[in-house]
Amino acid sequence: MITKIHKTFTATVAAIFLSSVSMAAVAPITAATFSGSVAGTVTDPVSFTSITVGGQVYSNLEYGTASYTGTLTNQYYYTAGEDPGTNLAALSNNILTDGILNIPRYLSVNFGRAITSEDLIFVTELASNGAGETLALGLIDSSNERISGTAVLFGDVGAGGPGDLFTMNVLRSSGDNDINGVGVQGSGMFLSDFGSPGSTVPYGIYFSNSSENELDPSVVGLATIPEPSSIALVLVFAGVFVIRARRRRC
Ligand SMILES: [Ca+2]
Ligand SMILES: [Ca+2]
Ligand SMILES: [Ca+2]
Numbered sequence: 001m002i003t004k005i006h007k008t009f010t011a012t013v014a015a016i017f018l019s020s021v022s023m024a025a026v027a028p029i030t031a032a033t034f035s036g037s038v039a040g041t042v043t044d045p046v047s048f049t050s051i052t053v054g055g056q057v058y059s060n061l062e063y064g065t066a067s068y069t070g071t072l073t074n075q076y077y078y079t080a081g082e083d084p085g086t087n088l089a090a091l092s093n094n095i096l097t098d099g100i101l102n103i104p105r106y107l108s109v110n111f112g113r114a115i116t117s118e119d120l121i122f123v124t125e126l127a128s129n130g131a132g133e134t135l136a137l138g139l140i141d142s143s144n145e146r147i148s149g150t151a152v153l154f155g156d157v158g159a160g161g162p163g164d165l166f167t168m169n170v171l172r173s174s175g176d177n178d179i180n181g182v183g184v185q186g187s188g189m190f191l192s193d194f195g196s197p198g199s200t201v202p203y204g205i206y207f208s209n210s211s212e213n214e215l216d217p218s219v220v221g222l223a224t225i226p227e228p229s230s231i232a233l234v235l236v237f238a239g240v241f242v243i244r245a246r247r248r249r250c
Pocket of ligand 3: 095
């Protein structure tokens, strides 16, 4: 009996350990839940209520404030009935169905608090023709100053993953033709995915890709490792105590 409990306990610990290891990598958002229906083609604004990255479900989501030095002349996109009004507003909210088209280098998003090793940074993007675009990010400090030597690159798979989370029809602030049936994809990363993070406390990210300038992000957020993981660990340790107590009695 004790051997069986011990084996089960070991497997549980191994599973928790492996799941925490697998989370530490740049990875796509493979699944999500939303504030409204995303069946078919979405025409109303929706937000995430949870995202799944690296097999981990995150429901504690925060969003940052976008800023740009100089005049941001790019156009933004949005579903019918919800015009965010400005480029920066389109990227400073939790709405997946509005964002900026073809963002320039060094546009930044500040989360208003220090990013910790527990925070997953996630970005979604308009994936035209089924493919996301190359995403390169660096870190900024509390004053939106870039922290040198820190960047992460998503490579050729773009900001997204194996498929679109949903598709939607959007309007453009330029008044040009609507973009119909376009997909939304996303990815997440941890501070450990950035090279040489240095000692300056990061508060946000900047978009560092200068070669394409084609990314069309809709939300930039932080997802915190949910409390149940901590609770699970406490239960595991409580289990060890019980097993040891039983062994003593035997
Ligand atoms: Ca895109
Ligand atoms: Ca684009
Ligand atoms: Ca948005």
